[in-house]
Amino acid sequence: MEWETVIGLEIHAQLATRSKIFSGAATAYGAEPNTQACAVDLGLPGVLPVLNREAVRMACLFGLAVDAEIAQRSVFARKNYFYPDLPKGYQISQYELPVVSKGRLIIELEDGGTKTIGITRAHLEEDAGKSLHEDFHGMTGIDLNRAGTPLLEIVSEPDLRSAREAVAYMKKLRSLVRYLEICDGNMQEGSFRCDANVSVRPVGEKRLGTRAEIKNINSFRFVERAINFEIERQIDLLERGETVVQETRLYDAARGETRSMRSKEEAMDYRYFPDPDLLPLHVDTAWLEEIRALLPELPDSKKERFMFEYGLTSYDAAVLTSSRELADFYEAVEKSSGGETRLAANWVMGDFAAALNRDGLEIGACPVNARMLGGLIRRIADNTLSGKIAKQVFEAMWEGEGDADSIIEKRGLKQITDTGAIEQAIDEVLAANPEQVNQYRAGKDKLLGFFVGQVMKATQGKANPAQLNQLLKEKLNS
C-alpha cells in the first residue's frame, strides 16, 4: 500500500527579552543555578505575575510577519500539573484565546517549487525550570533560572508531508525569528526547540491517522531522523495489521529511535482555566500599527528584491537572504564594490563564507569587513588583480594585513597589463624552450597551457591572463 505522511510541528521559540515574561529577573543563559530566579519565579506565597510588554510586542511582530490575525483580546490560562521544576504547580500559558492565529509561512521545496504551510496559532507562555538528575547522589537538583523565560509556541497545521518538508519549515521559521530579532534560534541552548506530531494514512484517505507526538527534538538532523524513524515505525505497524497508539514519544538521539513516554490514557488533565491574576491581554490597533511600522524586510520579499535589483539567480538570492546579517553584508559589499553584483555574490557565498565556516566565526566578528571585501572586488573588476591573485589578497586580508590596495602595493601583486612587459616575458620563455615551440608549431596545441604557465611563473602570476593568451598565440602563430 502507498502511504502518506502527515506532520504538524510545535515550535517553542524563546523570546529574546532581557527579563522574564512575568517577573523582572534576567533571562541570560548559563548563569549559576538559581541566581536568576526572583520570588515570582520561585512561586513564593503571595507574589503575582506582571506581564512583560516586550514579550507581547515580539509575539505581535511574529504574527504580522506570518500574515496572521493578532487578537485584540487574548487570555492567559493556567495549565495545572505538579513537577518539581514547575514552581507554582501550574504554567501560565494561553489556551482558548491565543495572541496570534491563522498565519502562514511559504517554504521552498527541493524541486524548486514552494508550499504554503498554515500556522494554526502562536501563543505566549512561560518556560519551566530544569531538573538535574546527575551529580546529586540519587537526589534531584532544581535550577529555576529558566523558569519564567518567555516562550512563543508556534503551532503549524498538519500540512507537512515529509521529514524534509518539516526541516525546511523549521529552518524557514528559525530564519524568520532571527530576522525579526525576537529569538536567537540557538538550538543547543534550547532557545528553539521542536515537538513533532506524526501520523500516516493510505494515499487518498482524507481522515487523519492516529498520531504520535515526539517531544523536544533539538537539532534539524534529529528532527529529520526522528520523523523518518517514526514514519517507518507506524507504517510497519499498520502493514502488520496492528494499530498506532496515540501517545507521546521521546527521541533517543544515541539510538536513533523514538520510544513511548506516555499514552493517551495516561495523558494529564491540565485543568486549564483563565489565570485570575492576569487581566485579559489587549493589543490595540494603534500599538499594532507602531509594531508593523518597525517590521523589517522579511526573507521572501528580500529574496525577490535581490533577484530583481541585483539580477541574482533564485538560488543565490535565497542563500544570501537566509539570514539578515548575510543579506546586509552582501548589500554592503555590493555597494563598496561599485555595483559588481555577480562578483560580490560569488565572493560572499564563496571564499568569504568558506573562511567564516573554516574559522567558525560570525560575520560581525570576522577580520574582513564589507568595505574591505568590496575594495578587493573593485581591484578584480578593474583588472588590477586576476582571480587567482585575488584569492591570495583575500587570505592576506583575513590574516589582518590590511585592505586590498595596501596588500597589492606591499606585495607588488599588481597585474601586468603593459603589453610590452608581457611580450618581453613571452619572448624569454619562447627562447628558453625551442623544443616545445617546434612541437607546438607542428600541431601540438595542448602546449599552449605550458607556455601560459611558464610566463605566469616568470611574472609571479601577475600577467593579465587575457592579454597573455592573445599575445602568446600571436607570437606562436607568426
Place this chain on the structure above:
Amino acid sequence: MHDKTLTELAAGLRAKEFSSVELTRYFLDRIARYDGQINSFITVCADYALQQAQAADQALANGDAVSLTGIPLAQKDIFCTDGIRTSCGSRMLDNFIAPYDAGVVERCSGAGMVMLGKTNMDEFAMGSSNETSYYGPVHNPWDREAVPGGSSGGSAAAVAARLTPVATATDTGGSIRQPASLCGITGLKPTYGRVSRFGMIAFASSLDQGGVMARSAEDAALLLNVIAGFDERDSTSAEQTVPDYGATLDETLAGLKIGLPEEYFSDGLDTEVARIIDAAVDEYRKLGAEVKAISLPNTGLAVPTYYVIAPAECSSNLSRFDGVRFGYRCENAVDLEDLYKRSRGEGFGAEVKRRIMIGTYALSAGYYDAYYLKAQQLRHLISDDFAKAFEEVDVIMGPTSPTVAFNLGEKSSDPVSMYLSDIYTIAVNLAGLPGLSIPAGFVGSRPVGLQIIGNYFNEARLLNVAHRFQQVTDWHLRAPQPFAD
C-alpha cells in the same frame, strides 16, 4: 487609652501626651494580658514593634510624621512580612518567613505605623468561624463560647477586645464583614482592585481583597487612606486615584437612596437580627434617607456559584505548597509522589483539602463547562443584579449575617450550613463591589452587624453613611466586658 480613636491617638502622639513606644507597650501589655482568653494572635512581634515605635517617635520628633505615624496595628497573618513568619493559619507555612513585605504591610510601615503582630485566621482564609486555624480557634470577646466569625476572626476579635486600635484583614466571601458583624466592630471590604494583593497569600484570586477592621468608620477610613492605591506588582490593582476617605465622613445623608433587597430579608434570617436591621434602617430614615425595596433576583445563586469559583481558583493557587521549595515537607519521602502526597496531606487541614478537591473536580476535563464555565456565567448575572439596583439606589443595606455568632463547634461538622452563614456577603465578592459591616445592636450578648454595599470605588460614600450612623448611635462604642478595662 485603648478606647481612643485613631484621631485621638495621633493627636496624643503629637502633643507628646505619650510616645509611640509607650503606646506600643500599652497594647503589647494588653495582648499579653488578654490574648490567652481569645487566641487572636498567631505571632506577636514585640521587638519588631518597639523598633518601629522608636523610629516613629524619631519621625514625630523630627516633624517627618504623617497622619498615622506611631500608631500600632495588627496584620492578618495572610499578609507576608519580611523576616517575620507568615503562616496563613496553616501547618503548611508554620516555618515560612517571607523575604518581602506585602504591598499592604509596606504601606503601613511606610506610613510609620507599628506592627504589633500577626492575627489568627482560618487556614488559608477558608472558613467562617476561625475554627480551621492550625493555631486553634479564636474566641469571640463578647462570649467566649461563640465563634468570632472568619476567616479574619483574629483581626476582628483583637480589635473588639481592644488589643489593637485597628487591624488589616481580607475578604474573599465575607471574611472581613462577617467577623466584624459577629464581633461588633466596623469592617470594610473595598472594591476589588482598590488594595494591592501583592504579598497577600492567595485563596481565590478573583475574589480576594484586603481591607480594614476598626472600631469606627472614621478609624476605618483613616487606615484605608494608608493601604488603598495602585500597585504595579498586582496586575488586577486599579489605577485609580484614592480620595481622602476622612474628608467626606460628615456629608449629609439627606436624599440618600437606600435599597433593601427583599431576598436579604427572607427565610433564613433570624427574626431578632431582622428586627435590629429594621431599627437601624429607621435611624437612616431619621437622617433623611429614602428607603425602598429592591430585588437582587439571583441572590440564591451566589453561594453555589462561589463554591465553584473559589475552590477552583484555590485548587490551583495552593499547588505551590508542594514541599519542594518552602513550607512543610514530610519526613523521609521515598519518592516524588510520596513527597507531594504526604507533604500536602499532612500540611493542609481538612477544610483546605475539601476545597482543593472540590475545585480540582470543577476544573476537570468533562466537568469544566458544567461547573466552572457555568459559574462564571452566573457571576455575570449576579453582577448585573447589582448594576440594575445601583441605577435606582445609592447604597444597599441588609444584615451582614443571618444570625449572630454561633457556638464553637456548632457548625464545624456541617460545612454546608457553615457556607450558608455567608449568604449575604458572598455576592458582593462575586460582583467585586465594596461592602462594610457596622455594629447595629445585640441579640443577648452577641452583636449584630448591618451590611452596607456600595457601587464600585464608592468606599468614601460607604464610610460616610456608616459614620453618620455612628454619630447618632453608640453600638460601636460598646466594649465586651472582660476587655473593657
